[in-house]
Amino acid sequence: MAYRETEKMRERKARARQNIIERTWECVAEGGFRSARITRIAGLAGVATGTIYRHFESREDLFAEIFRLATQREVDKVAEALNVYGNAVERLDNALRKFAQRALKGPMKAWALIAEPVDPKVEEERLVYRKAYASLFEQAIRDGIAEGCIPDQNARLASTCLVGAISESLVGPLSPTQTDIPPGQDNNEDELVNTIVCFCIRGLTGTRS
Amino acid sequence: MAYRETEKMRERKARARQNIIERTWECVAEGGFRSARITRIAGLAGVATGTIYRHFESREDLFAEIFRLATQREVDKVAEALNVYGNAVERLDNALRKFAQRALKGPMKAWALIAEPVDPKVEEERLVYRKAYASLFEQAIRDGIAEGCIPDQNARLASTCLVGAISESLVGPLSPTQTDIPPGQDNNEDELVNTIVCFCIRGLTGTRS
Amino acid sequence: MAYRETEKMRERKARARQNIIERTWECVAEGGFRSARITRIAGLAGVATGTIYRHFESREDLFAEIFRLATQREVDKVAEALNVYGNAVERLDNALRKFAQRALKGPMKAWALIAEPVDPKVEEERLVYRKAYASLFEQAIRDGIAEGCIPDQNARLASTCLVGAISESLVGPLSPTQTDIPPGQDNNEDELVNTIVCFCIRGLTGTRS
Amino acid sequence: MAYRETEKMRERKARARQNIIERTWECVAEGGFRSARITRIAGLAGVATGTIYRHFESREDLFAEIFRLATQREVDKVAEALNVYGNAVERLDNALRKFAQRALKGPMKAWALIAEPVDPKVEEERLVYRKAYASLFEQAIRDGIAEGCIPDQNARLASTCLVGAISESLVGPLSPTQTDIPPGQDNNEDELVNTIVCFCIRGLTGTRS
DNA sequence: AATGAATGAGACTTCATTCAT
DNA sequence: TATGAATGAAGTCTCATTCAT
Numbered sequence: 001m002a003y004r005e006t007e008k009m010r011e012r013k014a015r016a017r018q019n020i021i022e023r024t025w026e027c028v029a030e031g032g033f034r035s036a037r038i039t040r041i042a043g044l045a046g047v048a049t050g051t052i053y054r055h056f057e058s059r060e061d062l063f064a065e066i067f068r069l070a071t072q073r074e075v076d077k078v079a080e081a082l083n084v085y086g087n088a089v090e091r092l093d094n095a096l097r098k099f100a101q102r103a104l105k106g107p108m109k110a111w112a113l114i115a116e117p118v119d120p121k122v123e124e125e126r127l128v129y130r131k132a133y134a135s136l137f138e139q140a141i142r143d144g145i146a147e148g149c150i151p152d153q154n155a156r157l158a159s160t161c162l163v164g165a166i167s168e169s170l171v172g173p174l175s176p177t178q179t180d181i182p183p184g185q186d187n188n189e190d191e192l193v194n195t196i197v198c199f200c201i202r203g204l205t206g207t208r209s
Numbered sequence: 210m211a212y213r214e215t216e217k218m219r220e221r222k223a224r225a226r227q228n229i230i231e232r233t234w235e236c237v238a239e240g241g242f243r244s245a246r247i248t249r250i251a252g253l254a255g256v257a258t259g260t261i262y263r264h265f266e267s268r269e270d271l272f273a274e275i276f277r278l279a280t281q282r283e284v285d286k287v288a289e290a291l292n293v294y295g296n297a298v299e300r301l302d303n304a305l306r307k308f309a310q311r312a313l314k315g316p317m318k319a320w321a322l323i324a325e326p327v328d329p330k331v332e333e334e335r336l337v338y339r340k341a342y343a344s345l346f347e348q349a350i351r352d353g354i355a356e357g358c359i360p361d362q363n364a365r366l367a368s369t370c371l372v373g374a375i376s377e378s379l380v381g382p383l384s385p386t387q388t389d390i391p392p393g394q395d396n397n398e399d400e401l402v403n404t405i406v407c408f409c410i411r412g413l414t415g416t417r418s
Numbered sequence: 419m420a421y422r423e424t425e426k427m428r429e430r431k432a433r434a435r436q437n438i439i440e441r442t443w444e445c446v447a448e449g450g451f452r453s454a455r456i457t458r459i460a461g462l463a464g465v466a467t468g469t470i471y472r473h474f475e476s477r478e479d480l481f482a483e484i485f486r487l488a489t490q491r492e493v494d495k496v497a498e499a500l501n502v503y504g505n506a507v508e509r510l511d512n513a514l515r516k517f518a519q520r521a522l523k524g525p526m527k528a529w530a531l532i533a534e535p536v537d538p539k540v541e542e543e544r545l546v547y548r549k550a551y552a553s554l555f556e557q558a559i560r561d562g563i564a565e566g567c568i569p570d571q572n573a574r575l576a577s578t579c580l581v582g583a584i585s586e587s588l589v590g591p592l593s594p595t596q597t598d599i600p601p602g603q604d605n606n607e608d609e610l611v612n613t614i615v616c617f618c619i620r621g622l623t624g625t626r627s
Numbered sequence: 628m629a630y631r632e633t634e635k636m637r638e639r640k641a642r643a644r645q646n647i648i649e650r651t652w653e654c655v656a657e658g659g660f661r662s663a664r665i666t667r668i669a670g671l672a673g674v675a676t677g678t679i680y681r682h683f684e685s686r687e688d689l690f691a692e693i694f695r696l697a698t699q700r701e702v703d704k705v706a707e708a709l710n711v712y713g714n715a716v717e718r719l720d721n722a723l724r725k726f727a728q729r730a731l732k733g734p735m736k737a738w739a740l741i742a743e744p745v746d747p748k749v750e751e752e753r754l755v756y757r758k759a760y761a762s763l764f765e766q767a768i769r770d771g772i773a774e775g776c777i778p779d780q781n782a783r784l785a786s787t788c789l790v791g792a793i794s795e796s797l798v799g800p801l802s803p804t805q806t807d808i809p810p811g812q813d814n815n816e817d818e819l820v821n822t823i824v825c826f827c828i829r830g831l832t833g834t835r836s
Numbered sequence: 837a838a839t840g841a842a843t844g845a846g847a848c849t850t851c852a853t854t855c856a857t
Numbered sequence: 858t859a860t861g862a863a864t865g866a867a868g869t870c871t872c873a874t875t876c877a878t
Contacts, residue, residue, distance in 0.1 A: 006839085009878075013841065032326060038869065048843045053870065055841095115324045117243070154404055161408045165374035195366040203374070203412030218858090247852060257860040259854080268852065431837085452661075452744065456873060466839040468875080477873065533742045535659060575822040583792035583830070613781055617788045621830030633860085636857070640862065665848065675864045677850080682862095686848065 017055045020045050024066050029109050032116045033063050064121045070113060071129040077102060078136055088144030089205060092162075095140070096200050100166050100193045114167045134159050141204065150205055162200050226264045229254050233275050234318075241321045242272050242331065273330045279322060280338040286311060288345055297353030298414060301371075304349070305409050309375050309402045323376045343368045350413065359414055371409050435473045438463050442484050443527075450530045451481050451540065482539045488531060489547040495520060497554055506562030507623060510580075513558070514618050518584050518611045532581075552577045559622065568623055580618050644682045647672050651693050652736075659739045660690050660749065691748040697740060698756040704729060705763055715771030716832060719789075722767070723827050727793050727820045741790075761786050768831065777832055789827050 023044040027036035038059055042049045056062035081098035082091050103110035112118075118126065137159035144150030232253040236245035247268055251258045265271035290307040291300050312319035327335065346368035353359030441462040445454035456477055460467045474480035499516035500509050521528035536544065555577030562568030650671040654663035665686055669676045683689035708725035709718050730737035745753065764786035771777030 009839085009841075016841080034326065037867090039867090049869085050844065050871075051842055054843095059869065116326060117241070154400075157401065157404045158408065161374050161405055164376065165370050165408075165412070167373065191363070192366065195363050196370055198362075199367060199370040199374075199412040202415040203408040206411045207415055222858090251861090258852085259860055260858085262853070263858070427837085434837095450744065460840090467873085468839055469837085471874070472837065535661065535738075535743055571825075572818070572822050575819065576826060579792050579823055579826040583788050583826075609781075610784065613784045614788055617785065617792075617830040620833040621792070621826040624829045625833055636860085636862075639857095643862080664846090666846090676848085677865060678863055680849070681864095 016045075016047065016051070020047070020052060020055055020062070021066060021069065024062060025070065025109075028063075028066065028112050029106060032108060032112045033067075033118050033122065034116065036063075060119045060121045063118065064125050067113065067118075067122050067125040067129075070109065071125065071132075074099075074102065074113065075129065075132045075136070078133065082136055082140055087149050088140050088147050089149045089201060092137070092140050092144065092204070093197060093201055095136070096162060096166060096197045097193060100196055103166065104189055104193065110167070114163075130163075133163055137162050144204070153204075158204060161203060165200050165203070166196055222264075225256065225260070229256070229261060229264055229271070230275060230278065233271060234279060237272075237275060237321050238315060238318050241317060241325045242327050243325065245272075269328045269330045272327065273334050276322065276327075276331050276334040276338070279318070280334065280341070283308075283311065283322065284338065284341045284345065287342065291345055291349050296358050297349050297356050298358045298410060301346070301349050301353065301413065302406060302410055304346070305371060305375060305406045306402060308372075309405055312375065313398055313402065319376070323372075339372070342372050346371050353413070362413075367413060370412060374409055374412070375405055431473075434465065434469070438465065438470060438473055438480070439484060439487065442480060443488060446481075446484065446488075446530050447524060447527050450526060450534045451536050452534065454481075478537045478539045481536065482543050485531065485536075485540050485543040485547070488527070489543065489550070492517075492520065492531065493547065493550045493554065496551065500554055500558050505567050506558050506565050507567045507619060510555070510558050510562065510622065511615060511619055513555070514580060514584060514615045515611060517581075518614055521584065522607055522611065548578075548581070551581050555580050562622070571622075576622060579621060583618055583621070584614055643672075643674065643678070647674070647679060647682055647689070648693060648696065651689060652697065655690075655693065655739050656733060656736050659735060659743045660694075660745050661743065663690075687746045687748045690745065691752050694740065694745075694749050694752040694756075697736065698752065698759075701726075701729065701740065702756065702759045702763070705760065709763055709767055714776050715767050715774050716776045716828060719764070719767050719771065719831065720824060720828055722763070723789060723793060723824045724820060727823055730793065731816055731820065757790075760790055764789050771831070780831075785831060788830060792827050792830070793823055 020041065024036060024041050026044065027041055030036075038049055038052055041062075042052055045051075052062065056065065078095050078099055081095040084091055084094050086094070113126070113129065134156065138155045141150060141153075141155040141158050145152050145155065229250065233245060233250050235253060236250055239245075247258050247261055250271075251261055254261075261271065265274065287304050287308055290304040293300055293303050295303070312323075322335070322338065343365060347364045350359055350362070350364040350367050354361050354364065438459065442454060442459050444462060445459050448454075456467050456470055459480075460470055463470075470480065474483065496513050496517055499513040502509055502512050504512070521532075531544070531547065552574060556573045559568055559571070559573040559576050563570050563573065647668065651663060651668050653671065654668055657663075665676055665679055668689075669679055672678075679689065683692065705722050705726055708722040711718055711721050713721070740753070740756065761783065765782045768777060768780075768782040768785050772779050772782065
């Protein structure tokens with residue numbers, strides 16, 4: 001019979017691609033981009049290595065795509081969290097909390113997106129990502145300055161401080177090698193997030209929240 | 210006499226070892242640990258690759274040693290900066306400024322010590338390093354709380370936030386991909402350091418400094 | 419009616435095959451056999467790669483067929499050019515000129531047919547092709563010897579020399595790497611053809627034409 | 628004991644390199660550059676693949692070196708053959724004969740040097756090689772014109788014809804697939820060389836030698 | 837009969853480490 | 858003790874061919 005079920009095949013192909021993407025993201029979640037081998041990804045996805053190359057031009061391109069997708073998801077979440085009802089400080093508080101919570105859930109993923117050294121094409125995506133974050137926070141800070149709830153300051157630099165404080169505070173300390181921190185009240189995730197966000201908000205506003 | 214010979218040899222060996230260490234640190238300053246090749250290190254040091262292995266068990270061990278030494282130097286600087294006359298906030302301000310300035314002078318070094326992904330043995334050293342920093346800042350924060358110039362808070366977590374905010378703010382923004390930030394007042398190194406340190410101090414104290 | 423259907427299908431199939439052949443020859447004209455990818459041929463022909471394999475057993479078989487057809491065309495041209503009115507030398511002069519001119523018009527094609535290294539099955543076809551040429555020229559040379567306008571000699575070997583001299587003189591010098599020959603009178607195509615053909619005729623006749 | 632026998636090792640290394648070169652040339656003699664695999668070369672040489680890369684930057688560089696060496700040998704032989712006592716025609720006759728005889732001894736080698744499509748770096752060497760040949764023959768032809776034993780003509784073009792006629796006449800017909808030409812007087816190597824060289828000389832001089 | 841996604845062997849290359857000298 | 862040539866596992870990528878649809 002003729003090959004008419006193009007639709008079905010297209011779907012199947014899309015599924016295969018999606019599968020590769022998900023398996024790749026799994027690998028990245030395990031050890032970052034650098035240690036995600038094409039052979040391992042193919043193995044996990046249950047396809048031949050060549051198949052990866054039918055869906056993506058190169059390892060770098062695959063990673064760039066993964067990065068783009070994961071990043072978009074994160075930025076969207078932050079944008080959404082900034083979009084609640086309230087003044088700028090409240091909205092920033094909400095967004096920072098969201099950002100921190102998500103990073104805590106997948107530290108290696110967060111690290112891969114934020115700090116892992118990557119190839120040029122992926123780094124290019126990261127630049128876009130950083131700019132997206134910077135823009136979001138920066139605008140919210142500007143709003144706060146206009147509203148009078150945040151003192152006048154260099155909004156751009158401040159937004160970088162926010163991302164930095166949270167990233168390192170969460171990603172750094174929680175990286176695999178650091179999970180030996182003795183458990184206790186201090187390690188309670190909620191308190192961790194709370195403390196960091198308070199630090200950030202105070203850093204911005206200069207007031208005890 | 211035989212003893213003198215041995216003495217001489219020991220000294221010579223120590224010099225060789227020191228030389229390898231210094232050349233390795235140079236390589237790391239260029240491109241981080243990952244891109245520091247044994248062959249290049251040997252080349253710079255003017256010895257054979259095999260000689261490296263007479264002084265260090267493996268590349269990883271060499272790097273761990275490098276890390277340990279570099280780290281100690283940094284921690285010492287911060288400790289020294291914390292040791293000035295003044296109240297806790299002033300001392301922390303001084304230390305954070307020192308930390309930020311040093312990171313700015315050698316961003317790649319700072320990145321290698323703070324954020325570059327490294328092999329387990331090196332990561333182990335990093336943990337020690339983080340703890341050393343944490344301890345120093347933590348103690349200063351506790352002092353501040355006791356003095357009443359810093360509000361009561363989780364000192365350990367706060368110290369992590371400090372390191373994180375500064376690291377990412379400096380190492381991140383100054384990484385190669387971010388050098389396209391348009392030059393201007395904002396890029397002035399002093400202002401950069403100033404802004405970040407203020408953010409940190411406010412984050413700690415909750416007051417506009 | 420069933421028969422008519424079959425007839426129509428046969429025709430359609432023949433057209434598809436012809437299309438594949440023409441597109442393949444285009445690819446060969448671009449970069450020779452070696453760089454003619456099945457995927458590219460299929461793309462140009464507007465069919466799937468699998469379809470190629472419905473018409474030809476393998477890439478090698480496809481190339482062998484292409485070679486056979488192209489070759490036949492060339493040999494026919496030479497045969498035709500040898501078939502003019504005149505003595506053997508004049509007829510050979512005419513044929514060599516034709517041969518040279520055609521090679522000049524499509525150097526890559528000529529190179530693919532004459533000199534490109536190819537797989538066994540294609541090489542087999544090349545043998546046939548060479549023999550066809552040899553036979554044509556050989557017969558003309560024999561005619562010339564009989565007519566007395568060409569001195570007695572090994573006609574078969576002489577015919578090989580003719581093909582060789584022209585092929586290399588045209589295909590070799592016109593290959594991409596040699597296009598840096600400074601332009602001028604020497605590069606005039608007509609003069610080039612003229613010189614080579616004269617060389618060949620002199621080689622045969624031993625007289626200054 | 629200290630590593631003092633640098634001389635010995637240098638010699639050994641040179642031998643290893645020489646060995647690789649010879650084994651590579653063997654591979655080329657079997658199937659040309661294209662089919663000479665690094666793994667096979669390493670296997671023949673009895674070394675690891677990595678060893679090849681200690682002596683040569685890349686496969687292409689190795690081939691370029693092989694080409695350079697083989698080429699130099701050939702050009703030297705021709706230069707030497709042109710350097711005998713006699714007039715230009717006699718010297719050319721001698722050189723062409725030498726050239727033809729050598730090509731006959733190793734057709735695949737000759738083909739690899741003359742006509743096989745190769746990577747850019749190797750092609751670059753070929754250009755040098757072609758120029759060297761062209762220069763040698765061209766000068767001899769000019770000498771002949773000056774001496775009056777060769778009629779005035781485009782010496783450069785003529786020299787190309789010579790190389791072409793011989794190359795194709797010998798390399799083409801004698802390639803592996805063509806060895807099924809029935810043996811007989813015609814296939815006698817001496818006669819073959821003789822015929823081709825006569826053809827060439829007549830092509831140049833326009834006289835029956 | 838046509839499709840084209842999937843296959844997977846095989847090619848080149850890198851570089852930390854070893855060991856005869 | 859120092860040397861550095863040699864090692865070889867491991868990585869990415871290509872492309873002719875197959876086969877379920």
